[in-house]
C-alpha cells in the first residue's frame with residue numbers, strides 16, 4: 457500500500473520511477489553510522505545494502521556494515537572485505553528474506569570510483585549499484601551529492617551520479 461502511494465505520488469508529479477529507493481530515515485541513520493565507523497575520519501567504512509528487488513525500483517531496507525560481518529574489513533584504512541565471511545551475510549539475507557541490492561562506502565575525498573572500486577565490484581553482477589559518499593560522510597549525503605554507479609558486467613560501469621533523485625529516491629512513505 458505504501459509503495460502504491462509512492463507510485464501514485466510519482467505519477468501525479470510526472471516523475472518516472474527511480475531505479476532504487478530508500479526510506480529517508482533508514483538512509484540517514486545508516487549514513488550517520490558509516491560516519492561514526494570512520495573513527496574520526498581516520499579510515500573508510502562501508503555497508504551492504506539489503507532489500508527487495510521485485511522488478512520495479514529496488515528497495516533498500518537495511519544497512520549491514522562490513523565490519524559487523526568481517527571485523528577486519530576496515531583495518532587497512534581502505535575497505536577490504538574477506539570473501540570467506542560471505543556465508544554470514546547470506547545467512548542473514550536468508551533469515552530476512554532480503555537480497556543485496558546495492559553497496560555503499562565512504563571516501564576521504566570525492567565520490568569518484570577508484571581503480572580498485574572499478575576492478576572489484578562488491579557484487580560482480582550486472583545491475584548491482586554502488587554508492588560512494590564523499591568526505592567520510594561528514595556532510596549531508598543526498599542523491600546529487602554522492603557517487604552512484606551501476607555495474608554492467610565485464611568490468612564496465614555506468615555513472616548515474618548526475619541523475620540525482622531521478623535515479624535514487626529517498627522516500628518518506630515507504
Ligand SMILES: [Zn+2]
Pocket residue numbers: 561562563569570573588
Ligand atoms: Zn572507493
